[in-house]
Amino acid sequence: MTKPSSEDQQEEFQREHEKRERHITPEQQRIWADGLLKGLPDSLAYQAACTPKARRDEERKLNQYLELYLRSLQKWSLQK
Amino acid sequence: MNNALTLDYERVFRVMNECGVEFLLIGGLNYYLQHRPISTQDIDLFINDNVENRSRCEMALKALNAQWGRNDVDWGPVEQKMPGWLSYQGVYCLLTIAGPVDIFRSLAGVASFDWALVDSKELIVGSNTVVRLIGPKDLLACQMAIPETARRQDRVKHLREILGQ
Numbered sequence: 001m002t003k004p005s006s007e008d009q010q011e012e013f014q015r016e017h018e019k020r021e022r023h024i025t026p027e028q029q030r031i032w033a034d035g036l037l038k039g040l041p042d043s044l045a046y047q048a049a050c051t052p053k054a055r056r057d058e059e060r061k062l063n064q065y066l067e068l069y070l071r072s073l074q075k076w077s078l079q080k
Numbered sequence: 081m082n083n084a085l086t087l088d089y090e091r092v093f094r095v096m097n098e099c100g101v102e103f104l105l106i107g108g109l110n111y112y113l114q115h116r117p118i119s120t121q122d123i124d125l126f127i128n129d130n131v132e133n134r135s136r137c138e139m140a141l142k143a144l145n146a147q148w149g150r151n152d153v154d155w156g157p158v159e160q161k162m163p164g165w166l167s168y169q170g171v172y173c174l175l176t177i178a179g180p181v182d183i184f185r186s187l188a189g190v191a192s193f194d195w196a197l198v199d200s201k202e203l204i205v206g207s208n209t210v211v212r213l214i215g216p217k218d219l220l221a222c223q224m225a226i227p228e229t230a231r232r233q234d235r236v237k238h239l240r241e242i243l244g245q
Contacts, residue, residue, distance in 0.1 A: 006188035006225040009170060016173035016182075023147065023155050023175065 088178035089123050090206035092144065095178075097210060099140035102128035104200050104214045106187065106222060122173075122180035126214065128193040129185040134166040137183065144176035189225030190218050216242050 089109055096103055107124030127137050141148075142159045149155030150168060158165065158174070166172070172183040190196050199215030214222075220239040223231050 007227065009186070009188045010226050010230060012169065013171045013173070013182075016171050019149070019152065019155070020173040020175060020180065022152060023149075028175065 090209050091178040092123050092125075092176065092181060093205065093211040094209045095143050096125070096137070096140045099136045099143065101136045101140050102133050102193070103137070104193070104196055104212050106184065106214045106219065107182070122182050123178075124182045124184065126184045126187050126190075126193065126196065131167075134185075135163065138163065138166050141174060141176065141181070141183075144178055144181070146174045146176045146181065148172055148174040187218075187222055187225075189221035189223075190214075 093105075103125045105124070106126045107122070109123050127133055138158065138161075146158045147156060148158050148161075148165075166183070166185070170185050174181050174183065187196070196214050196218045197212070199217055200212045201215060202210060202212050204210055216239050220236065220243065223236050223239070
């Protein structure tokens with residue numbers, strides 16, 4: 001296989017990620033988001049020790065997780 | 081070591097080992113296990129890209145009930161794919177019974193699998209499951225090879241500190 005450029009690999013990775021996102025079931029999403037939330041204490045402890053930029057990145061990521069979690073809970077309760 | 085993650089990474093490593101797959105752990109989980117506790121979403125594996133190893137990796141992914149497709153229509157269990165499906169593209173994002181798994185056949189910033197193997201480190205997780213982690217120098221090289229907007233600056237900073245740069 002020809003080694004792709006870093007830009008090509010990043011684009012391919014992004015496309016693959018988005019495709020997978022579209023195929024995650026609400027149940028998988030719920031389990032996954034649950035797991036991510038359990039990782040929060042570690043992540044919060046880490047935030048306290050890192051730079052402001054890293055802290056902002058981590059906070060943004062945590063907000064995304066929380067949104068994902070809430071969305072999956074909504075889908076989950078609608079299915080029940 | 082605080083293992084708060086619920087991704088069943090040990091199961092993924094165990095199945096990969098049982099199938100004889102040559103792989104290195106990269107990405108966020110590598111960082112989590114080797115450096116600092118962070119939240120991570122998936123298990124990123126860099127595999128030795130040859131026909132035999134890809135075939136073993138296909139077997140392992142089948143055993144993990146993985147799902148993948150070249151497109152949305154084609155999405156489904158990998159056990160229904162034609163053997164050799166891991167040669168279609170460079171990067172794969174799959175769903176498995178043990179969590180989301182990403183497979184990389186090559187890695188921007190890293191010359192080759194054999195090259196990365198030299199500086200890799202063996203780690204034992206859970207109940208005696210062995211996994212090889214790509215070294216900090218290559219982990220940093222991966223970060224530096226991706227566009228700056230996608231780069232994890234916190235990891236870059238920490239890895240540079242470790243490497244004395």
